[in-house]
Amino acid sequence: MTVAVEPARVFGSGIRRREDPRLLTGTARYTDDIVLPGLAHAAILRSPHAHALIMRIDTSRARTAPGVLGVFTAADTDGILTPIPCCWLLPGSKLKTTPYHPLAKDAVQYVGDPVAVVVAESPYQAQDALELIDVEYEPLPAVVDPQKAAQQGAPALHAEAPDNVAFHWTVTGGDVDAAFKCADVIVRERIVQQRLIPNAMETRGAVAQFVPATGELTLWNTTQNPHIVRFVMSLVTGIPEDRLRVIAPEVGGGFGSKIAQIPGDFITVFCSMKLGRPVKWTETRTENYQSTTHGRDHVQEVELAATRDGRVTGLRCTVWAGMGGYLSTAAPGIPTILHGLMLSGPYTIPAVKEDVYGVYTNTTPVEAYRGAGRPEATFMLERMMDRLADEIGLDPVDVRRRNIIPPFQNGHDVITGLKYDSGNYEGALAKVLEHVSYDALRAEQKAARDKGRYIGIGVSLYVEICGLGPSQVAGAVGFQGGLWESAIVRFHPSGKVNVFIGASPHGQGEETTFAQIVADELGVAVTDVKVVHGDTDATPMGWGTYGSRTTAVGGAALAIATRKIKDKAKLLASHLLEAAVEDIDYSSGRFFVRGVPDRHKTIQDIALMANVAWNMPEGMEAGLEATSFYDPPNFTYPFGAHVAVVEVDPETGHVTLKRYVAVDDCGPQINPVIVEGQVHGGVVQGIGQALWEEAVYDDTGQLLTGSLADYAIPRADMLPDIEVLSTVTPSPHHPLGVKGIGEAGTIASTCTVYNAVIDALEPFKVQSVRMPLTPERVWRAIREGAERGAGAPPLDTLGAP
């Protein structure tokens, strides 16, 4: 008699990503690699003005240029394209949408707003012909700062919103005014969450093939959510959804910048419809910077009320969130639902209030960028925690501990109305502090300071909302779609498995991790499972990959589908083994008669028998596959605690990040190596915001950081090794307990590094420096501190003249 040995679970093992060989050997195929017979090339003429009326467009010279197939402006799209819809219509916020035409109609609202398109036989000819289009503009005053744009007398962008306010959204909980009235201590800060450019390695692009004879459109599109693209493309072009196929080939990163449907996508499709030829459009990096969505862009005024012994009693803030020239697909939800509802973070705060103004400005539309709303919320809170600590003379860790929510396994109601699923914030904090030997680190800092070296330590906690989310909640908060996911799991006769998912991974590694889930659930080898995604004709419906939701929602759909398969397989096994189903046991891919392990069928045997269907039980359908739609009962709430150590060069203001430690809790980890990679990338993008990145516009709305030579993104040699640790607190409502890890690092790291730098500057009594913390800004803050005196080291001890 053989004893069934439970094989090691592949769930939890750091197997290599199966995506990597094709990515690393250059054989992956992106949208720009798609070549079709008769392919034509589009180039888009973009506004050089941030705000102007279009008086006249003369395309006659361009139309006769060599190789040109067509030149189109907004007038040509009348009756063919509708404006691009905004898909997050926040209720109760007086939301004012405005017509967002793929090609600008009478006015342009930002530098980069599309004005005309040329289609030619080659991309060079298209580019040459662009220069032959004459556009007469009447420039108008522009406004780029969201707070200024909301002030009286600011230049107005749209007649529909003469005060530029696209919406005003509020969240309240408890009696915040009372909290401030009786506060022992109030700290205030104005924080600028500067505008960022997402910088996916692959810029945006599309290949559209419209076949006039059938009225069918195939669109290859670099997107995070092909099913949403199909839906919205159908609305804008009138091509019925059943004739519309969207394929997301290899997608070279998104970070939120490939969620929205942007003008270029519609323009490309329009050109193919007009010309009856396949048309390709690929953004240059310059275009990408000007016209693919940006992130963040908040001006925040924050106040925190507390008792003298460090208990927070209230948090009150006003945020002006720049929306850019038009409301992008999901834009209104980001500084509100994904931001304001997370205001109290991992702390018990009895009263909160936030007013968020979404403001039109003459800039590129703003959308989700990794973390989307949550980094901006975490920053406010964690910054204010440090300010409070400073004000009352407590260690930043002690202040946090006085307010932290105690551990909970199954639900915790929060003042903003959310219910966190599970959390052990103290556990993560204790782990990170122990790992860095916090007390010793503080002692080292002091010793260094005595020698004129300025070391700073930053500690942050975070909790994030992800796994979006219950569709009922989506509907209630105005999201114009659902937020469930689906999966099909199909056994082939040979026992191999295909998984079809609606979500659309683009670098996160779900081809690997989803195979790991299936392997364990069905008892097959992980190499026998292949995951198919990114083609609306091949996969079931899903709402896409963003908001750290693919595993939290799509992974759940997958787990449930595998369990349905197992149920059916068990019935078939009982039939084939001629035993009652109650007497059938299952262990790692084998069904056997209880007590008689030799009488068994492997799941592959069952798959074959189900597919040939020679001997099925009465009423059982052929085949072995299952579909599941999973609509989560709640969001998931990953959390963590991070520590950064920096050193500031007082002579030049340079910040060196010496150490970064992340403790994250995303529940059970399907693949810890992939988790580590996600944390690395996320942490680094957050550090980028703290130290280097900003999309800078001048007052006239020109983008001054127009290329990678001006816009600094972090590179490996600018960073220490990121130390990644974790704790594990399962989500009580997810079938696998998992929560999501895609954005965690970004949410925590900006503030952790920022707090560390401010801590390093403590002798100079610096309380805030605008991000990014460039050498010049830090140097000025030091000098101003030294000049203010008040115990700061005098200027001449800083080395520099």
Place this chain on the structure above:
Amino acid sequence: MYAVDFDYYRAGSLADAQKLLGDHPGAKLLAGGHSLIPLMKLRLAAPPAVVDIGRVAELRGVTLSGAAVRIGALTTHTELAASADLGRAAPALAETAAQLGDPTVRNRGTIGGNIAHADPASDLPTVLVALDARINVVGPSGHRTIDAAKFFTGLMTTSLEENEIVTSIDVPVAQPGRGSAYVKFSHPASRYAVIGAAAAITLSGGTCSSVSVAIGGLVAHARRLPSVERALTDQAPSESVVAKAAAAVAADLGRDVSGDIFASAEYRTAVAPVYVKRALLAAAARASAR
């Protein structure tokens, strides 16, 4: 990013390159292409023709000959960084090449292209000026040699005349007692120099018998800092003496410093002495070790 249409010629030899330039008015030389091609793709430059000298073997390589090392114009930054001869003769130059740009830029970019392009934020001009390098060129009116300090004349302008080609650069071999160093404040995005300071010091009997120091990045072109040199000459290079000498940078720069959105002119002017000080201290430390 698509360049305007242009013709492409590949030169087989230096003489061939000269002829091609003569035959095609407005043609541009193409070496590593890492300055010219970006300009063409952004359509900021639109030469009717390019003459590719990338395979002209006689323009390549580092050779030691007596008191100088000769560096062929086509020598890439990677080759500069890896050259053992250069590492001994002019360590500051080899080190500078090693921290310039990123690996791709270093593998393609050449010293000749770098100096001919004369970007104010380039690194090599500053070092060459500090090291008293001489630049050999050939043109329609024959060969000539130009002192590095006179080669750079303004923002992206040099004393090269029409159709003159840089063939090589001669750098004096460091004698015992001499040390050199380059200290750079890199722009976090472009990696070009926000400020670059290069220094060479000869020590005899504990004092500086000769000091040469140059700065780049913050002014229109690399230039020497005579006030700093004077202040340190014949002094023992202690930290405080060097710091004091470096403070004279202000006198040499005057109001010539320019700034941008990343670092203002005021800030660059204020921290320039820090970089000069660090370069001088590093050069002095090496001088005393040799």
